[in-house]
Amino acid sequence: MQNMSLLQFILVSFSEQVIFVFLGTFSIGKYSYLKTRSNHYRILITAILVTFISYILREKLGLVSEGPLLVLFVDIILIILIMKFNFYEAVTASVLGFSLIMLVEIPFSVIITMILGIDGEKELYQNALNFAIFVSIIRSLHIILAVSIYRFKFKVVNMENTNIRTKVYYLQLIVYLISLCTIAFLAFLMTRMLIFEKTIMTLYQNVYLLKLNIFVSLFVTIILTLAVKNIHEFYKNRSTLNNNEILQSIEYIYRLVDEQNIGEAKDALISLKSHIDKH
Incomplete structure:
Protein backbone atom coordinates (compact mmCIF):
# COMPACT_ATOMS: atom_id res chain seq x y z
CA MET A 1 0.00 0.00 0.00
CA GLN A 2 3.04 2.26 -0.04
CA ASN A 3 2.35 3.17 -3.69
CA MET A 4 -1.06 4.56 -2.81
CA SER A 5 -1.82 8.27 -2.68
CA LEU A 6 -3.20 9.76 0.51
CA LEU A 7 -6.69 10.04 -1.01
CA GLN A 8 -6.61 6.41 -2.14
CA PHE A 9 -5.50 5.29 1.29
CA ILE A 10 -8.28 7.20 3.04
CA LEU A 11 -10.94 5.86 0.66
CA VAL A 12 -9.76 2.27 1.10
CA SER A 13 -8.96 2.26 4.81
CA PHE A 14 -11.85 4.36 6.17
CA SER A 15 -14.53 2.45 4.26
CA GLU A 16 -12.93 -0.83 5.37
CA GLN A 17 -12.92 0.25 9.02
CA VAL A 18 -16.60 1.26 8.97
CA ILE A 19 -17.58 -2.08 7.43
CA PHE A 20 -15.26 -3.87 9.87
CA VAL A 21 -17.01 -2.33 12.88
CA PHE A 22 -20.48 -3.12 11.53
CA LEU A 23 -19.58 -6.73 10.72
CA GLY A 24 -17.97 -7.21 14.14
CA THR A 25 -20.96 -5.68 15.94
CA PHE A 26 -23.43 -7.82 13.99
CA SER A 27 -21.40 -11.01 14.48
CA ILE A 28 -21.73 -10.79 18.29
CA GLY A 29 -25.45 -9.96 18.17
CA LYS A 30 -25.27 -6.32 19.34
CA TYR A 31 -27.88 -5.06 16.88
CA SER A 32 -29.45 -2.82 19.50
CA TYR A 33 -26.16 -0.89 19.73
CA LEU A 34 -27.01 0.83 16.45
CA LYS A 35 -30.37 2.05 17.74
CA THR A 36 -28.67 4.79 19.77
CA ARG A 37 -27.62 7.75 17.62
CA SER A 38 -24.62 8.62 19.79
CA ASN A 39 -23.19 5.19 19.02
CA HIS A 40 -23.10 6.10 15.33
CA TYR A 41 -20.69 8.91 16.19
CA ARG A 42 -18.62 6.47 18.25
CA GLY A 62 6.57 0.85 6.28
CA LEU A 63 4.82 -1.91 8.27
CA VAL A 64 2.84 -3.24 5.31
CA SER A 65 2.68 -6.95 6.13
CA GLU A 66 2.50 -6.45 9.89
CA GLY A 67 0.04 -3.59 9.53
CA PRO A 68 -3.26 -5.54 9.57
CA LEU A 69 -2.36 -7.38 12.77
CA LEU A 70 -1.26 -4.17 14.51
CA VAL A 71 -4.40 -2.40 13.30
CA LEU A 72 -6.46 -5.26 14.71
CA PHE A 73 -4.93 -4.66 18.15
CA VAL A 74 -5.65 -0.92 17.81
CA ASP A 75 -9.24 -1.73 16.84
CA ILE A 76 -9.72 -3.80 19.99
CA ILE A 77 -8.39 -1.02 22.22
CA LEU A 78 -10.48 1.72 20.58
CA ILE A 79 -13.63 -0.41 20.55
CA ILE A 80 -13.21 -0.80 24.30
CA LEU A 81 -12.37 2.86 25.00
CA ILE A 82 -14.64 4.64 22.50
CA MET A 83 -17.44 2.24 21.64
CA LYS A 84 -17.64 1.04 25.29
CA PHE A 85 -17.64 -2.69 24.53
CA ASN A 86 -16.35 -4.92 27.29
CA PHE A 87 -13.10 -6.86 26.76
CA TYR A 88 -14.64 -10.11 25.51
CA GLU A 89 -17.04 -8.27 23.20
CA ALA A 90 -14.25 -6.15 21.70
CA VAL A 91 -11.91 -9.10 21.09
CA THR A 92 -14.64 -11.32 19.65
CA ALA A 93 -16.13 -8.57 17.46
CA SER A 94 -12.70 -7.56 16.13
CA VAL A 95 -11.53 -11.08 15.26
CA LEU A 96 -14.86 -12.06 13.70
CA GLY A 97 -15.10 -8.76 11.79
CA PHE A 98 -11.55 -9.20 10.49
CA SER A 99 -12.26 -12.81 9.49
CA LEU A 100 -15.49 -11.92 7.65
CA ILE A 101 -13.71 -9.18 5.71
CA MET A 102 -10.90 -11.56 4.77
CA LEU A 103 -13.37 -14.27 3.69
CA VAL A 104 -14.69 -11.86 1.08
CA GLU A 105 -11.56 -9.92 0.21
CA ILE A 106 -9.05 -12.74 -0.21
CA PRO A 107 -10.73 -14.94 -2.88
CA PHE A 108 -12.24 -12.05 -4.82
CA SER A 109 -8.98 -10.08 -4.81
CA VAL A 110 -7.29 -13.00 -6.51
CA ILE A 111 -10.13 -13.40 -9.01
CA ILE A 112 -10.38 -9.67 -9.84
CA THR A 113 -6.63 -9.23 -10.36
CA MET A 114 -6.62 -12.24 -12.69
CA ILE A 115 -9.55 -10.86 -14.72
CA LEU A 116 -8.04 -7.36 -14.95
CA GLY A 117 -4.58 -8.73 -15.66
CA ILE A 118 -3.02 -6.76 -12.81
CA ASP A 119 0.61 -7.70 -12.31
CA GLY A 120 2.03 -6.11 -9.18
CA GLU A 121 1.18 -3.53 -6.55
CA LYS A 122 2.45 -0.55 -8.54
CA GLU A 123 0.24 -1.36 -11.52
CA LEU A 124 -2.84 -1.62 -9.32
CA TYR A 125 -2.42 1.61 -7.38
CA GLN A 126 -1.13 3.80 -10.24
CA ASN A 127 -3.78 2.71 -12.73
CA ALA A 128 -6.82 4.74 -11.68
CA LEU A 129 -9.30 2.60 -13.62
CA ASN A 130 -8.01 -0.71 -12.24
CA PHE A 131 -7.91 0.71 -8.74
CA ALA A 132 -11.48 2.06 -8.95
CA ILE A 133 -12.84 -1.24 -10.29
CA PHE A 134 -10.93 -3.31 -7.73
CA VAL A 135 -11.99 -1.25 -4.70
CA SER A 136 -15.59 -0.78 -5.90
CA ILE A 137 -16.17 -4.52 -6.34
CA ILE A 138 -14.57 -5.49 -3.03
CA ARG A 139 -16.42 -2.82 -1.04
CA SER A 140 -19.72 -3.64 -2.77
CA LEU A 141 -19.30 -7.29 -1.72
CA HIS A 142 -18.51 -6.21 1.85
CA ILE A 143 -21.64 -4.03 1.93
CA ILE A 144 -23.78 -6.86 0.54
CA LEU A 145 -22.43 -9.16 3.24
CA ALA A 146 -23.10 -6.61 6.01
CA VAL A 147 -26.64 -5.86 4.74
CA SER A 148 -27.42 -9.58 4.42
CA ILE A 149 -26.23 -10.30 7.96
CA TYR A 150 -28.29 -7.37 9.29
CA ARG A 151 -31.35 -8.37 7.24
CA PHE A 152 -31.40 -11.92 8.59
CA LYS A 153 -30.08 -10.93 12.05
CA PHE A 154 -27.32 -13.52 11.77
CA LYS A 155 -24.91 -13.75 14.71
CA VAL A 156 -21.94 -16.00 15.33
CA VAL A 157 -22.25 -15.51 19.08
CA ASN A 158 -24.88 -13.54 20.98
CA MET A 159 -23.08 -11.53 23.63
CA GLU A 160 -25.95 -9.12 24.13
CA ASN A 161 -28.47 -11.56 25.57
CA THR A 162 -26.33 -14.50 26.62
CA ASN A 163 -26.36 -15.68 30.23
CA ILE A 164 -23.21 -17.81 29.84
CA ARG A 165 -20.73 -17.07 32.59
CA THR A 166 -18.47 -20.15 32.68
CA LYS A 167 -14.69 -19.82 32.61
CA VAL A 168 -14.42 -22.88 30.36
CA TYR A 169 -16.57 -21.21 27.70
CA TYR A 170 -14.44 -18.07 27.58
CA LEU A 171 -11.21 -20.08 27.59
CA GLN A 172 -12.34 -22.16 24.61
CA LEU A 173 -13.67 -19.04 22.89
CA ILE A 174 -10.29 -17.29 23.20
CA VAL A 175 -8.47 -20.36 21.83
CA TYR A 176 -10.79 -20.45 18.81
CA LEU A 177 -10.45 -16.70 18.23
CA ILE A 178 -6.65 -16.80 18.35
CA SER A 179 -6.64 -19.71 15.89
CA LEU A 180 -9.14 -17.91 13.66
CA CYS A 181 -7.11 -14.70 13.63
CA THR A 182 -3.87 -16.57 12.90
CA ILE A 183 -5.31 -18.48 9.94
CA ALA A 184 -6.97 -15.36 8.50
CA PHE A 185 -3.75 -13.37 8.83
CA LEU A 186 -1.70 -16.09 7.12
CA ALA A 187 -4.26 -16.20 4.30
CA PHE A 188 -3.90 -12.42 3.95
CA LEU A 189 -0.10 -12.67 3.71
CA MET A 190 -0.28 -15.43 1.09
CA THR A 191 -2.79 -13.43 -0.96
CA ARG A 192 -0.54 -10.39 -0.81
CA MET A 193 2.36 -12.49 -2.10
CA LEU A 194 0.22 -13.86 -4.94
CA ILE A 195 -1.08 -10.46 -6.06
CA PHE A 196 1.86 -8.12 -5.43
CA GLU A 197 4.95 -10.33 -5.61
CA LYS A 198 4.40 -12.41 -8.73
CA THR A 199 7.84 -11.55 -10.10
CA ILE A 200 9.46 -13.39 -7.19
CA MET A 201 7.46 -16.58 -7.78
CA THR A 202 8.72 -17.60 -11.19
CA LEU A 203 7.74 -21.27 -11.00
CA TYR A 204 4.19 -22.28 -11.90
CA GLN A 205 4.27 -24.88 -9.11
CA ASN A 206 4.93 -22.15 -6.54
CA VAL A 207 1.93 -20.12 -7.71
CA TYR A 208 -0.29 -23.22 -7.74
CA LEU A 209 0.74 -24.24 -4.21
CA LEU A 210 0.21 -20.71 -2.95
CA LYS A 211 -3.31 -20.58 -4.43
CA LEU A 212 -4.06 -23.99 -2.93
CA ASN A 213 -2.88 -22.87 0.51
CA ILE A 214 -4.97 -19.71 0.32
CA PHE A 215 -8.20 -21.61 -0.30
CA VAL A 216 -7.32 -24.26 2.30
CA SER A 217 -6.81 -21.41 4.79
CA LEU A 218 -10.18 -19.94 3.86
CA PHE A 219 -11.81 -23.34 4.36
CA VAL A 220 -10.20 -23.70 7.80
CA THR A 221 -11.31 -20.15 8.67
CA ILE A 222 -14.92 -21.04 7.83
CA ILE A 223 -14.69 -24.22 9.95
CA LEU A 224 -13.27 -22.26 12.90
CA THR A 225 -16.01 -19.63 12.56
CA LEU A 226 -18.64 -22.37 12.71
CA ALA A 227 -16.81 -23.88 15.71
CA VAL A 228 -17.09 -20.55 17.56
CA LYS A 229 -20.83 -20.50 16.86
CA ASN A 230 -21.28 -24.14 17.91
CA ILE A 231 -19.41 -23.76 21.20
CA HIS A 232 -21.62 -20.77 22.02
CA GLU A 233 -24.76 -22.77 21.30
CA PHE A 234 -23.50 -25.70 23.38
CA TYR A 235 -22.91 -23.62 26.51
CA LYS A 236 -26.09 -21.64 25.96
CA ASN A 237 -28.13 -24.87 25.84
CA ARG A 238 -26.31 -26.25 28.86
CA SER A 239 -27.00 -23.05 30.78
CA THR A 240 -30.68 -23.28 29.82
CA LEU A 241 -30.84 -26.86 31.08
CA ASN A 242 -29.25 -25.84 34.38
CA ASN A 243 -31.79 -23.03 34.79
CA ASN A 244 -34.65 -25.46 34.13
CA GLU A 245 -33.28 -27.85 36.77
CA ILE A 246 -33.08 -25.02 39.30
CA LEU A 247 -36.66 -23.94 38.56
CA GLN A 248 -37.88 -27.50 38.99
CA SER A 249 -36.02 -27.79 42.31
CA ILE A 250 -37.53 -24.54 43.57
CA GLU A 251 -41.02 -25.73 42.66
CA TYR A 252 -40.34 -29.04 44.47
CA ILE A 253 -39.10 -27.24 47.60
CA TYR A 254 -42.15 -24.96 47.52
CA ARG A 255 -44.45 -27.99 47.50
CA LEU A 256 -42.54 -29.57 50.42
CA VAL A 257 -42.84 -26.38 52.48
CA ASP A 258 -46.51 -26.10 51.58
CA GLU A 259 -46.98 -29.70 52.83
CA GLN A 260 -45.01 -28.93 56.03
CA ASN A 261 -42.22 -31.40 55.10
CA ILE A 262 -39.55 -29.11 56.56
CA GLY A 263 -36.87 -31.80 56.87
CA GLU A 264 -37.13 -32.85 53.24
CA ALA A 265 -37.27 -29.19 52.18
CA LYS A 266 -33.97 -28.51 54.01
CA ASP A 267 -32.35 -31.51 52.30
CA ALA A 268 -33.61 -30.29 48.94
CA LEU A 269 -32.21 -26.80 49.63
CA ILE A 270 -28.81 -28.28 50.51
CA SER A 271 -28.86 -30.32 47.31
CA LEU A 272 -29.83 -27.24 45.27
CA LYS A 273 -27.04 -25.17 46.83
CA SER A 274 -24.53 -27.91 46.02
CA HIS A 275 -25.77 -28.00 42.39
CA ILE A 276 -25.42 -24.20 42.03
CA ASP A 277 -21.89 -24.25 43.51
CA LYS A 278 -20.79 -26.89 40.99
CA HIS A 279 -22.19 -24.99 38.00
Whole structure:
Protein backbone atom coordinates (compact mmCIF):
# COMPACT_ATOMS: atom_id res chain seq x y z
CA MET A 1 0.00 0.00 0.00
CA GLN A 2 3.04 2.26 -0.04
CA ASN A 3 2.35 3.17 -3.69
CA MET A 4 -1.06 4.56 -2.81
CA SER A 5 -1.82 8.27 -2.68
CA LEU A 6 -3.20 9.76 0.51
CA LEU A 7 -6.69 10.04 -1.01
CA GLN A 8 -6.61 6.41 -2.14
CA PHE A 9 -5.50 5.29 1.29
CA ILE A 10 -8.28 7.20 3.04
CA LEU A 11 -10.94 5.86 0.66
CA VAL A 12 -9.76 2.27 1.10
CA SER A 13 -8.96 2.26 4.81
CA PHE A 14 -11.85 4.36 6.17
CA SER A 15 -14.53 2.45 4.26
CA GLU A 16 -12.93 -0.83 5.37
CA GLN A 17 -12.92 0.25 9.02
CA VAL A 18 -16.60 1.26 8.97
CA ILE A 19 -17.58 -2.08 7.43
CA PHE A 20 -15.26 -3.87 9.87
CA VAL A 21 -17.01 -2.33 12.88
CA PHE A 22 -20.48 -3.12 11.53
CA LEU A 23 -19.58 -6.73 10.72
CA GLY A 24 -17.97 -7.21 14.14
CA THR A 25 -20.96 -5.68 15.94
CA PHE A 26 -23.43 -7.82 13.99
CA SER A 27 -21.40 -11.01 14.48
CA ILE A 28 -21.73 -10.79 18.29
CA GLY A 29 -25.45 -9.96 18.17
CA LYS A 30 -25.27 -6.32 19.34
CA TYR A 31 -27.88 -5.06 16.88
CA SER A 32 -29.45 -2.82 19.50
CA TYR A 33 -26.16 -0.89 19.73
CA LEU A 34 -27.01 0.83 16.45
CA LYS A 35 -30.37 2.05 17.74
CA THR A 36 -28.67 4.79 19.77
CA ARG A 37 -27.62 7.75 17.62
CA SER A 38 -24.62 8.62 19.79
CA ASN A 39 -23.19 5.19 19.02
CA HIS A 40 -23.10 6.10 15.33
CA TYR A 41 -20.69 8.91 16.19
CA ARG A 42 -18.62 6.47 18.25
CA ILE A 43 -18.31 4.22 15.20
CA LEU A 44 -17.25 7.11 12.96
CA ILE A 45 -14.69 8.37 15.49
CA THR A 46 -13.27 4.85 15.87
CA ALA A 47 -13.01 4.42 12.08
CA ILE A 48 -11.30 7.83 11.67
CA LEU A 49 -8.76 7.16 14.41
CA VAL A 50 -7.94 3.67 13.14
CA THR A 51 -7.52 5.04 9.59
CA PHE A 52 -5.09 7.67 10.87
CA ILE A 53 -3.09 5.13 12.92
CA SER A 54 -3.12 2.69 10.00
CA TYR A 55 -1.69 5.39 7.74
CA ILE A 56 1.18 5.99 10.15
CA LEU A 57 1.93 2.28 10.56
CA ARG A 58 1.83 1.38 6.88
CA GLU A 59 2.82 4.51 4.99
CA LYS A 60 5.21 6.23 7.40
CA LEU A 61 6.75 3.25 9.22
CA GLY A 62 6.57 0.85 6.28
CA LEU A 63 4.82 -1.91 8.27
CA VAL A 64 2.84 -3.24 5.31
CA SER A 65 2.68 -6.95 6.13
CA GLU A 66 2.50 -6.45 9.89
CA GLY A 67 0.04 -3.59 9.53
CA PRO A 68 -3.26 -5.54 9.57
CA LEU A 69 -2.36 -7.38 12.77
CA LEU A 70 -1.26 -4.17 14.51
CA VAL A 71 -4.40 -2.40 13.30
CA LEU A 72 -6.46 -5.26 14.71
CA PHE A 73 -4.93 -4.66 18.15
CA VAL A 74 -5.65 -0.92 17.81
CA ASP A 75 -9.24 -1.73 16.84
CA ILE A 76 -9.72 -3.80 19.99
CA ILE A 77 -8.39 -1.02 22.22
CA LEU A 78 -10.48 1.72 20.58
CA ILE A 79 -13.63 -0.41 20.55
CA ILE A 80 -13.21 -0.80 24.30
CA LEU A 81 -12.37 2.86 25.00
CA ILE A 82 -14.64 4.64 22.50
CA MET A 83 -17.44 2.24 21.64
CA LYS A 84 -17.64 1.04 25.29
CA PHE A 85 -17.64 -2.69 24.53
CA ASN A 86 -16.35 -4.92 27.29
CA PHE A 87 -13.10 -6.86 26.76
CA TYR A 88 -14.64 -10.11 25.51
CA GLU A 89 -17.04 -8.27 23.20
CA ALA A 90 -14.25 -6.15 21.70
CA VAL A 91 -11.91 -9.10 21.09
CA THR A 92 -14.64 -11.32 19.65
CA ALA A 93 -16.13 -8.57 17.46
CA SER A 94 -12.70 -7.56 16.13
CA VAL A 95 -11.53 -11.08 15.26
CA LEU A 96 -14.86 -12.06 13.70
CA GLY A 97 -15.10 -8.76 11.79
CA PHE A 98 -11.55 -9.20 10.49
CA SER A 99 -12.26 -12.81 9.49
CA LEU A 100 -15.49 -11.92 7.65
CA ILE A 101 -13.71 -9.18 5.71
CA MET A 102 -10.90 -11.56 4.77
CA LEU A 103 -13.37 -14.27 3.69
CA VAL A 104 -14.69 -11.86 1.08
CA GLU A 105 -11.56 -9.92 0.21
CA ILE A 106 -9.05 -12.74 -0.21
CA PRO A 107 -10.73 -14.94 -2.88
CA PHE A 108 -12.24 -12.05 -4.82
CA SER A 109 -8.98 -10.08 -4.81
CA VAL A 110 -7.29 -13.00 -6.51
CA ILE A 111 -10.13 -13.40 -9.01
CA ILE A 112 -10.38 -9.67 -9.84
CA THR A 113 -6.63 -9.23 -10.36
CA MET A 114 -6.62 -12.24 -12.69
CA ILE A 115 -9.55 -10.86 -14.72
CA LEU A 116 -8.04 -7.36 -14.95
CA GLY A 117 -4.58 -8.73 -15.66
CA ILE A 118 -3.02 -6.76 -12.81
CA ASP A 119 0.61 -7.70 -12.31
CA GLY A 120 2.03 -6.11 -9.18
CA GLU A 121 1.18 -3.53 -6.55
CA LYS A 122 2.45 -0.55 -8.54
CA GLU A 123 0.24 -1.36 -11.52
CA LEU A 124 -2.84 -1.62 -9.32
CA TYR A 125 -2.42 1.61 -7.38
CA GLN A 126 -1.13 3.80 -10.24
CA ASN A 127 -3.78 2.71 -12.73
CA ALA A 128 -6.82 4.74 -11.68
CA LEU A 129 -9.30 2.60 -13.62
CA ASN A 130 -8.01 -0.71 -12.24
CA PHE A 131 -7.91 0.71 -8.74
CA ALA A 132 -11.48 2.06 -8.95
CA ILE A 133 -12.84 -1.24 -10.29
CA PHE A 134 -10.93 -3.31 -7.73
CA VAL A 135 -11.99 -1.25 -4.70
CA SER A 136 -15.59 -0.78 -5.90
CA ILE A 137 -16.17 -4.52 -6.34
CA ILE A 138 -14.57 -5.49 -3.03
CA ARG A 139 -16.42 -2.82 -1.04
CA SER A 140 -19.72 -3.64 -2.77
CA LEU A 141 -19.30 -7.29 -1.72
CA HIS A 142 -18.51 -6.21 1.85
CA ILE A 143 -21.64 -4.03 1.93
CA ILE A 144 -23.78 -6.86 0.54
CA LEU A 145 -22.43 -9.16 3.24
CA ALA A 146 -23.10 -6.61 6.01
CA VAL A 147 -26.64 -5.86 4.74
CA SER A 148 -27.42 -9.58 4.42
CA ILE A 149 -26.23 -10.30 7.96
CA TYR A 150 -28.29 -7.37 9.29
CA ARG A 151 -31.35 -8.37 7.24
CA PHE A 152 -31.40 -11.92 8.59
CA LYS A 153 -30.08 -10.93 12.05
CA PHE A 154 -27.32 -13.52 11.77
CA LYS A 155 -24.91 -13.75 14.71
CA VAL A 156 -21.94 -16.00 15.33
CA VAL A 157 -22.25 -15.51 19.08
CA ASN A 158 -24.88 -13.54 20.98
CA MET A 159 -23.08 -11.53 23.63
CA GLU A 160 -25.95 -9.12 24.13
CA ASN A 161 -28.47 -11.56 25.57
CA THR A 162 -26.33 -14.50 26.62
CA ASN A 163 -26.36 -15.68 30.23
CA ILE A 164 -23.21 -17.81 29.84
CA ARG A 165 -20.73 -17.07 32.59
CA THR A 166 -18.47 -20.15 32.68
CA LYS A 167 -14.69 -19.82 32.61
CA VAL A 168 -14.42 -22.88 30.36
CA TYR A 169 -16.57 -21.21 27.70
CA TYR A 170 -14.44 -18.07 27.58
CA LEU A 171 -11.21 -20.08 27.59
CA GLN A 172 -12.34 -22.16 24.61
CA LEU A 173 -13.67 -19.04 22.89
CA ILE A 174 -10.29 -17.29 23.20
CA VAL A 175 -8.47 -20.36 21.83
CA TYR A 176 -10.79 -20.45 18.81
CA LEU A 177 -10.45 -16.70 18.23
CA ILE A 178 -6.65 -16.80 18.35
CA SER A 179 -6.64 -19.71 15.89
CA LEU A 180 -9.14 -17.91 13.66
CA CYS A 181 -7.11 -14.70 13.63
CA THR A 182 -3.87 -16.57 12.90
CA ILE A 183 -5.31 -18.48 9.94
CA ALA A 184 -6.97 -15.36 8.50
CA PHE A 185 -3.75 -13.37 8.83
CA LEU A 186 -1.70 -16.09 7.12
CA ALA A 187 -4.26 -16.20 4.30
CA PHE A 188 -3.90 -12.42 3.95
CA LEU A 189 -0.10 -12.67 3.71
CA MET A 190 -0.28 -15.43 1.09
CA THR A 191 -2.79 -13.43 -0.96
CA ARG A 192 -0.54 -10.39 -0.81
CA MET A 193 2.36 -12.49 -2.10
CA LEU A 194 0.22 -13.86 -4.94
CA ILE A 195 -1.08 -10.46 -6.06
CA PHE A 196 1.86 -8.12 -5.43
CA GLU A 197 4.95 -10.33 -5.61
CA LYS A 198 4.40 -12.41 -8.73
CA THR A 199 7.84 -11.55 -10.10
CA ILE A 200 9.46 -13.39 -7.19
CA MET A 201 7.46 -16.58 -7.78
CA THR A 202 8.72 -17.60 -11.19
CA LEU A 203 7.74 -21.27 -11.00
CA TYR A 204 4.19 -22.28 -11.90
CA GLN A 205 4.27 -24.88 -9.11
CA ASN A 206 4.93 -22.15 -6.54
CA VAL A 207 1.93 -20.12 -7.71
CA TYR A 208 -0.29 -23.22 -7.74
CA LEU A 209 0.74 -24.24 -4.21
CA LEU A 210 0.21 -20.71 -2.95
CA LYS A 211 -3.31 -20.58 -4.43
CA LEU A 212 -4.06 -23.99 -2.93
CA ASN A 213 -2.88 -22.87 0.51
CA ILE A 214 -4.97 -19.71 0.32
CA PHE A 215 -8.20 -21.61 -0.30
CA VAL A 216 -7.32 -24.26 2.30
CA SER A 217 -6.81 -21.41 4.79
CA LEU A 218 -10.18 -19.94 3.86
CA PHE A 219 -11.81 -23.34 4.36
CA VAL A 220 -10.20 -23.70 7.80
CA THR A 221 -11.31 -20.15 8.67
CA ILE A 222 -14.92 -21.04 7.83
CA ILE A 223 -14.69 -24.22 9.95
CA LEU A 224 -13.27 -22.26 12.90
CA THR A 225 -16.01 -19.63 12.56
CA LEU A 226 -18.64 -22.37 12.71
CA ALA A 227 -16.81 -23.88 15.71
CA VAL A 228 -17.09 -20.55 17.56
CA LYS A 229 -20.83 -20.50 16.86
CA ASN A 230 -21.28 -24.14 17.91
CA ILE A 231 -19.41 -23.76 21.20
CA HIS A 232 -21.62 -20.77 22.02
CA GLU A 233 -24.76 -22.77 21.30
CA PHE A 234 -23.50 -25.70 23.38
CA TYR A 235 -22.91 -23.62 26.51
CA LYS A 236 -26.09 -21.64 25.96
CA ASN A 237 -28.13 -24.87 25.84
CA ARG A 238 -26.31 -26.25 28.86
CA SER A 239 -27.00 -23.05 30.78
CA THR A 240 -30.68 -23.28 29.82
CA LEU A 241 -30.84 -26.86 31.08
CA ASN A 242 -29.25 -25.84 34.38
CA ASN A 243 -31.79 -23.03 34.79
CA ASN A 244 -34.65 -25.46 34.13
CA GLU A 245 -33.28 -27.85 36.77
CA ILE A 246 -33.08 -25.02 39.30
CA LEU A 247 -36.66 -23.94 38.56
CA GLN A 248 -37.88 -27.50 38.99
CA SER A 249 -36.02 -27.79 42.31
CA ILE A 250 -37.53 -24.54 43.57
CA GLU A 251 -41.02 -25.73 42.66
CA TYR A 252 -40.34 -29.04 44.47
CA ILE A 253 -39.10 -27.24 47.60
CA TYR A 254 -42.15 -24.96 47.52
CA ARG A 255 -44.45 -27.99 47.50
CA LEU A 256 -42.54 -29.57 50.42
CA VAL A 257 -42.84 -26.38 52.48
CA ASP A 258 -46.51 -26.10 51.58
CA GLU A 259 -46.98 -29.70 52.83
CA GLN A 260 -45.01 -28.93 56.03
CA ASN A 261 -42.22 -31.40 55.10
CA ILE A 262 -39.55 -29.11 56.56
CA GLY A 263 -36.87 -31.80 56.87
CA GLU A 264 -37.13 -32.85 53.24
CA ALA A 265 -37.27 -29.19 52.18
CA LYS A 266 -33.97 -28.51 54.01
CA ASP A 267 -32.35 -31.51 52.30
CA ALA A 268 -33.61 -30.29 48.94
CA LEU A 269 -32.21 -26.80 49.63
CA ILE A 270 -28.81 -28.28 50.51
CA SER A 271 -28.86 -30.32 47.31
CA LEU A 272 -29.83 -27.24 45.27
CA LYS A 273 -27.04 -25.17 46.83
CA SER A 274 -24.53 -27.91 46.02
CA HIS A 275 -25.77 -28.00 42.39
CA ILE A 276 -25.42 -24.20 42.03
CA ASP A 277 -21.89 -24.25 43.51
CA LYS A 278 -20.79 -26.89 40.99
CA HIS A 279 -22.19 -24.99 38.00
